Amino acid sequence: MDVIVIGGGHNGLVAAATLARQGHGVTLLEGRGSFGGVAAGLLHDTDCFSPKIAKALDLAAHGLEFADPAPFFVPSREGSGLLLHRDPVLAAEELGTDAEAYIGWRAFLKRVLPFAASQLDSVAPDISTRGPLLPLMRRGLAFRRMGKTDIHECLRIGPACVDDTLSEHFQSPLLRAALSARALHGTWMGPRSPSSTATLLLGEAQSGQEIVGGASSLVTALVAACESSGVELRSSSRVSRIQVSQGQAKGVTIEGGESLFADRVLSCIGPRRTLLELVEPEHLPIRETGQMANLRLRGTLARVSLRLAEPIDYACRPGLRPKRSLVAEHPLDLERAFDHVKHRRMPTQLPLDIHQTDGEASILIRCATIELQGGWSDERRQELGDLTLAALEPHVPNIRGIARITSILTPADIAEEFDLEGGHEMHGELSLDQLGPMRPSMTLARHTTPIDGLYLGSAGIHPGGAISGRPGWQAAQVVGSL
Amino acid sequence: MSAKGSESNPYDAIVVGGGHNGLTAAAYLARSGRKVLVLERRHLVGGAAVTEELYPGFKYSVCSYVVSLLRPWIIRDLNLSRHGLRIVPLECSYTPQLDSPGLCRWPDPDQNRQEIRRLSRRDADNYPEFGKLMGKLARFAKPFIDELAPDPTSLRPGDLWQFKRAADRFRALGDDLVALQLKLTTMGGVDFLREFFESDQLIAPMSCSGIIGTMLGVNSPGTAYVLLHHYMGEIDGSSRAWGFPIGGTGAVSDAIAASALEFGAEIRCSAPIANIRLKNGRATGVILQNGDEIAARSVVSGCDPSLTFLRFVGKENLPADFAASLENYKNRGSSGKVNLALDRFPEFIQRPGIGPHVRGDVAIAPSTEYLETAYDEAKYGAFSRRPFINVVFPSLLDPGMAPPGKHVMSCFVQYAPYDLASGAGSWPDHREAFGDAVVDTLAEYMPTLKGDILHRQVLSPWDIEQEIGITEGNIFHGELGLEQLLFQRPVAGWARYRTPIPGLWLGSSGAHPGGGIMASPGALAAKEMLRAGAV
Secondary structure: OEEEEEOOEHHHHHHHHHHHHOOOEEEEEOOOOOOEHHHOOOOOOOOOOOHHHHHHOOHHHHOOOEEOOOOEEEOOOOOOOEEEOOOHHHHHHHHHHHHHHHHHHHHHHHHHHHHHHHHHOOOOOOOOOOOOOHHHHHHHHHHHOOOHHHHHHHHHHOOOOHHHHHHHHOOOHHHHHHHHHHHOOOOOOOOOOOOHHHHHHHHHHHOOOEEOOOHHHHHHHHHHHHHHOOOEEEOOOOEEEEEEEOOEEEEEEEOOOOEEEOOEEEEOOOHHHHHHHHOOHHHOOHHHHHHHHHOOOOOOOEEEEEEEOOOOOOOOOOOOOOOEEEEOOOHHHHHHHHHHHHOOOOOOOOOEEEEEEOOEEEEEEOOOOOOOOOOOOHHHHHHHHHHHHHHHOOOOOOHHHHEEEEEEEOHHHHHHHOOOHHHOOOOOOOOHHHOHHHOOOOOOOOOEOOOEOEEEOOOOOOOOOOOOOHHHHHHHHHHHHO | OOOOOOOOOOEEEEEEOOEHHHHHHHHHHHHOOOOEEEEOOOOOOEOOOOEEEEEOOEEEEOOOOOEOOOOHHHHHHOOOOOOOOOEEEOOOEEEOOOOOOOEEEOOOHHHHHHHHHOOOHHHHHHHHHHHHHHHHHHHHHHHHHHOOOOOOOOOOHHHHHHHHHHHHHHHOOOHHHHHHHHHHHHOOHHHHHHOOOOOHHHHHHHHHHHOOOOOOOOOOOOOOOOHHHHHHHHOOOOOOOOEEEOOOOHHHHHHHHHHHHHOOOEEEOOOOEEEEEEEOOEEEEEEEOOOOEEEEEEEEEOOOHHHHHHHHHHHHHOOHHHHHHHHOOOOOOOEEEEEEEEOOOOOOOOOOOOOHHHOOEEEEOOOHHHHHHHHHHHHOOOOOOOOEEEEEOHHHHOHHHOOOOOEEEEEEEEOOOOOOOOOOOOHHHHHHHHHHHHHHHHHHHOOOOHHHEEEEEEEOHHHHHHHHOOHHHOOOOOOOOHHHOHHHOOOOOOOOOEOOOOOEEEOOOOOOOOOOOOOHHHHHHHHHHHHOOOO
16 A cells, blocks of 8 residues: 655654555655754654654664653752752752652652553544444543542642642742643643643653654654655655545645655644645535634744853853753743733743753743734844843853854744744644544544545644654554554 | 520531522521521621612622522522512623724624624624524533532442433534533633634623633633533523622522521521531531530531631541642632712713613623733732723612612622732732722723712622631632532532531532522532431
8 A cells, every 4th residue: 555644744754664664655745855843953852752652663773762861950040940850769859848749749640640641652532422432431441440539639630720730739939830831832821721730741641761862863763764664755845735536535746746646645744734725625524624724723932042152051050051951930930921922922031941962052932922913023033032042141141152043933933944834833732622532623633534545643633742753653553554 | 595406406407608508508408397597697698699788878789799590490499589589681791992882792683793793794693603502502511500510430320320411411412512512611711712703802701701700811721611601591591691680689698598487497697607516527516606506417508618618617627638628729719899889870981871781781891802911910919900890780770779860880800819919918908999990990981980989899809708708709619610610619529518527518609510699509408418318
């Protein structure tokens, strides 16, 4: 069987390699000049990538290695900041009065997350009203096995805001800021938004070891895995149309006019663009057209890159020079930043998610709205750079002396450069109504579409996530098994 | 002390708190022949549903000001109509604007269409369609407010059966409505409404229903589901979801009290309790603040969960996990009330006259941006300088509320956070400034207002706590967030009116199905007590 995979981001690469290893003839079409999508130079967290997939695709043979994640530093103007290890015992020394609560919290996560993780590693449940009940009951029973106390706690905190949940456990604002920041990735929420605890749990359920060498090492390994399994990789081949005839996907047309035919087409770009832009409107039922029109993907991500004459050294803890750090001293700093997103304004004080490597720093800003009033312009782009240095300066007084801004990507730039609709790195906001069996909608969450032979497998589909590979992997299982 | 309530001849039940839910519980218990005593701290019954003449000739519905979901079966069971209850529907929802006529939403679909068309032709087309969908979802949701909350985590056969019935009804909605229900339950009001409408002037007032009584904004996830309340009222046969009781909301309490008395209940006002009396971990009556002890087989509380358990029972007498859950229970008073006595009617500059447009409720909610900004201020511990205000003119609906030609104006105001930012002082220092912000905001729409104010009552959430006794002044006895609803209200596993203290029951808005002048919690608690043979 021949399969065309649209989109050479990490999910497309995972799907293509998986299908090729199953023996299918696979052509992967990437619109940009290179592969990897957001994993190639935008996002830096790799601790969500599924080790199960790495093993199945034998990525180790292509140089992929996992390691325990580096600790995370949160500088403060008073005191000596917080160095947060994932491991509760290592973290305990830093946490002081919060240590015991943190150990308890991680123990709670350890009890409840395996259920969530098992859901992430399977196709979303079919909750349609004519769907079978037995699988749903089985999942319900698996949930029930957690025990009543933990279930009650999950149901209580899930819909609550992450700031409330964390405040119930922890005193330290630095710790609460660090943990809430993670919960907000890919969302249109602040730490005071109800249901942000659910996205915290979702993030925690996915995260584990990280990839040595970062996201670019992953892309290299995935491309190698595709090549070695016989995938035909084509970059600079942007699909302009999915050809459909009598309700059946037949192939694609590439910009420039070339047509390719296949038995199945798997789209690993955003579901909305796939269905509303690549498919002729008459082929899509009105229900799915409506669902996709309502999909929310308001991007809030921007990136500032720095060249560093010497490493970023925080005044509150000289010599540490952490690889990963978060500049936000209080959860309410994150909330105030989100207030500006809500009102479509430029934030005045930027929380920063910093990743530094030799001589360079990549700084992600997660509160720059693509919907900025008046739009993004060169001046606003410059302002973003200034605000970034201004946010760093209280913690790194010599920052202006050691750092030179090499690039600034606004959400609009990201949309353009990475071919992301809405500039949204997950092709759809993470929110309760756009998760699990509702991601991206009730009838599209299980990788199939109303068009026979057309499948969906990007982060816009269950289980979503950043660089996890799961949507691509599961889509490939569905495509390959039919 | 009478023979009743003595150790040898105890009451069957003592109701702590004579709010509308406490009175309802008492009426149901008395109706089944039980000896019941209601103890009310204040000099009059009603709790937050109370009418008082604080300025000669002018009657205020001091706190709650409209009724929405008062259950028809309770009205019948307790003969409330015979006891004088009369509710007139609010005819219009008017949202004024400063620079245009604003929007009136009417019961009549054609009239509505004309109004909405001025904002958006598409919205005018979608509005009735939206109503139909919401009506269907309301029909699904409505049984939940009339029965015990199904517990999805329980494996008891009865609970499983109840859960299965709910699940079957859910699936019977069909795919599109199931998806819509899931969105409605989880989304923010504005996001949800934007799937149907484009005009912000329409979305803003519609989204308000989701924030009333909560410390959340119109964009906060989980605020959309309250939209259903509006459509639940409509399928009861009344044209609007909201109604005004003749005589003010105190008249509702008075009718329930009259019913309870007729069934043989005793009501004692000015009888504040100090504690719920415990013997061997069991509630056996109450101890009044004057030291009197009154014995009863059961005690049912019409007060909020925090007051009931943390103050009247005491943390040390509660199981540790239950106490911990209660300490995490979110009360978060977020609203205040301003009542005005007026020398004449304050006409709206953009829609003058005393027409039908002011015989309903008026929402100061000019845009979603305005509403969200009001929330932002409160989030950081300050009252909104330009708040959301829901205005009703009771004297237009019941001329008895004010002397001829004069008016009373009831202003529900959000946001007024119970907890002010640290260093900002306490509510008594801010009360009048808060009142001024409300009047200043209203005066922009009603320029003659300021000169005609004869008397002004300002209630912050702190005042509501002081006067009425509700913890943090939360009008619903605790946030109506998803995590504090249904089987989790007030605490998971304790949503069926029972408490960890044998003999103590909770029948207030802090129990399922929650707040508003609904009377369901009180009635369902009483029924559950009777069924369990506790009284």
